[in-house]
Amino acid sequence: MNISEKMKQDWDQRAQHHARYWIATENYQTEEVFAQSGEGTAQALLKTLGDLYQSSWNVLDIGCGVGRVLKPLAKYFHTLVGIDVSSSMIAQSKAWLSKHPHITTFETSGVDLCDFKDQSFDLVYSYVAFQHMPRPVFEHYLGEINRILAPEGYLALQLPIGPCCDVPIEDTIGIRSYSIQEISEKLHNNGLTFLKNTLFEEISANLSQPLDHRFHLVQKALPMKSDINVEWAQLEDPQHPSPLDMHLYEVYADKSVVLGEPQEGIRTLQSLVKRNPEHLTGWLRLAALLLETGQLQQALTTMRELTALHPQYQEGHAILQRLLEKYGKDKENTAQNIEWQTAMF
Numbered sequence: 001m002n003i004s005e006k007m008k009q010d011w012d013q014r015a016q017h018h019a020r021y022w023i024a025t026e027n028y029q030t031e032e033v034f035a036q037s038g039e040g041t042a043q044a045l046l047k048t049l050g051d052l053y054q055s056s057w058n059v060l061d062i063g064c065g066v067g068r069v070l071k072p073l074a075k076y077f078h079t080l081v082g083i084d085v086s087s088s089m090i091a092q093s094k095a096w097l098s099k100h101p102h103i104t105t106f107e108t109s110g111v112d113l114c115d116f117k118d119q120s121f122d123l124v125y126s127y128v129a130f131q132h133m134p135r136p137v138f139e140h141y142l143g144e145i146n147r148i149l150a151p152e153g154y155l156a157l158q159l160p161i162g163p164c165c166d167v168p169i170e171d172t173i174g175i176r177s178y179s180i181q182e183i184s185e186k187l188h189n190n191g192l193t194f195l196k197n198t199l200f201e202e203i204s205a206n207l208s209q210p211l212d213h214r215f216h217l218v219q220k221a222l223p224m225k226s227d228i229n230v231e232w233a234q235l236e237d238p239q240h241p242s243p244l245d246m247h248l249y250e251v252y253a254d255k256s257v258v259l260g261e262p263q264e265g266i267r268t269l270q271s272l273v274k275r276n277p278e279h280l281t282g283w284l285r286l287a288a289l290l291l292e293t294g295q296l297q298q299a300l301t302t303m304r305e306l307t308a309l310h311p312q313y314q315e316g317h318a319i320l321q322r323l324l325e326k327y328g329k330d331k332e333n334t335a336q337n338i339e340w341q342t343a344m345f
């Protein structure tokens with residue numbers, strides 16, 4: 001599996017779980033809240049463009065998701081295109097953007113812009129997408145952005161700039177941040193430059209806040225040749241679990257329980273352990289939640305699966321044993337079973 005395939009697999013799984021959540025983890029609960037957050041991002045983009053803004057521009061959104069930001073931009077630009085590595089995100093974007101025929105979205109490789117001709121866009125933007133991409137992928141996108149931008153075209157770039165931070169290449173969601181030196185150099189190497197009036201000093205002053213969601217304005221300074229047909233190496237450890245991924249699954253499961261939707265929490269914990277069978281606390285929480293909701297048989301099956309996968313996990317065996325003893329005595333789904341589960345885990 002290479003990095004393009006891995007990004008597709010992971011983002012498809014996230015989109016199939018709950019696209020709105022994986023796009024906007026704080027603003028996913030309802031379509032209204034989600035749409036409002038898109039409006040906020042669109043306004044931030046327009047504010048960044050300021051007087052440079054022209055409605056006649058051809059605009060490209062890289063990593064558009066379901067089109068959260070594209071939709072509120074519909075009334076500001078003649079032509080909008082969104083691309084995403086995930087076919088599932090793109091499928092859902094068709095519904096989200098159905099009333100806006102001048103916005104097109106489609107799935108791409110996630111590593112290049114080979115679907116587009118040279119100099120075909122006036123503005124490219126990307127929001128909370130580049131920060132999840134491995135450095136070589138991001139850098140390759142910069143070369144491609146140069147190629148598809150019109151002379152002196154713009155890139156509105158959202159990227160955490162501050163203390164440098166990286167995660168393994170297999171991690172398709174962990175946050176990467178860049179020092180000013182590194183990002184300036186990468187832009188320069190790809191014929192791009194921060195716009196003079198961009199708030200460089202402000203970036204410097206905020207070095208302690210790498211998780212910055214602001215747009216930074218970049219301009220194409222000189223044309224460069226981009227090598228579209230890069231051979232992406234096979235990943236050495238494609239199963240490597242991303243800690244952020246796992247954490248976000250758990251957060252979603254917790255929120256579901258708090259919102260009175262335990263079945264949604266169960267579905268999420270099942271996805272979590274499917275993605276990472278090594279996640280012992282995920283298994284235990286799943287079994288506990290099954291028990292809590294009176295699904296004793298499923299709780300037993302879960303503990304059996306866990307102990308079969310991890311024969312050395314003594315605590316798991318002990319819990320299963322206690323569960324079997326109790327379940328043997330008391331087969332019915334009673335309130336007593338449910339109370340008893342707290343003592344079990």
Ligand SMILES: C[S@@+](CC[C@H](N)C(=O)[O-])C[C@H]1O[C@@H](n2cnc3c(N)ncnc32)[C@H](O)[C@@H]1O
Nearest residue numbers: 011023063064065068084085086089110127129
């Ligand atoms: C957190 S979501 C943000 C979506 C959208 N930009 C927004 O703000 O609503 C990140 C999106 O980037 C997409 N993505 C991740 N890696 C990508 C890549 N290499 N190329 C294109 N899209 C990518 C994911 O599929 C996902 O839809």
